[in-house]
Amino acid sequence: MIQLQQTNSENADFRKLVQDLDKYLAVCDGDEHGFYDQFNKLDQLDHVIVAYAENVPVGCGAFKKFGSDSVEIKRMYVKPEYRNQGLASMILRELENWAESLGFAEVYLETGKRQTEAVAFYQKLAYQVIPNYPPYENMENSLCFQKKF
Template sequence: MNIKIQQADPHSSESQLLVEKLSAELAVITGDNGKSHFNAQELNNEHSLWVLARDEAGNAVGCGALRPLAKHIAEVKRMYSDRSVPGVGAALLEHLETWAKSMGYREIRLSTRVINSRAVAFYHRCGYAQIQNYEPYVGRNASICFAKML
């Protein structure tokens, strides 16, 4: 299956639909929809990116964002695949990593919930190592943070 990743408007109806699906899944898995740690307005600068993954028919089947965390560190936010097409998550993450490297980022970080075992295993498979929780996740035992050097 051919997956196309392209920059998109985080406020578009397709983007919002995927974000709502992600929030609903997170609420079921973790008891929290994750919305409090992401604001699409944070993507309104040249050092941030919002992308959609599309299947062969052009349907939006996944999304993801990068935003600056520090000068040379980007953070992955709102990564989601509806799992209708195998490989969407890996394609999204690879695209985000490539873009981050081209923008001068040297490291990517992210946070997920410990209970979200599917996400934890995915990030391990993609070469991310667990790190100490960074702000705003410090002291939150339900969160697990990861990083990958680019």
């Protein structure tokens, strides 16, 4: 049974999952990891979801305010052994519902082109590719998405 918990970036389980995510991204991003890492700090995330399977933290995601009526999805991650079970979709939909309940009308996110599974995942959930927004506008590896509620 999967349980989703709303929390913030002070949550110890979230912090551990993000450590795992950062190790994965360091490999995917290669030499560009330092650039991306500076935009993924945890001290500013008040809207975090942690997914638990049998009380074990197995996935996470977050959002932060992006514009007057939009948010940016950050720190999406599911442990490899729990992938392809619908967890990422559950987490993302919970984040979208939470943002919408707070009055936000659209969601943005950035992912790396080399993360082909992530790209396909966001497209499957009706995210549209848009021109790269700052600070990613000059990053060849970045792919930015938008979804309106």
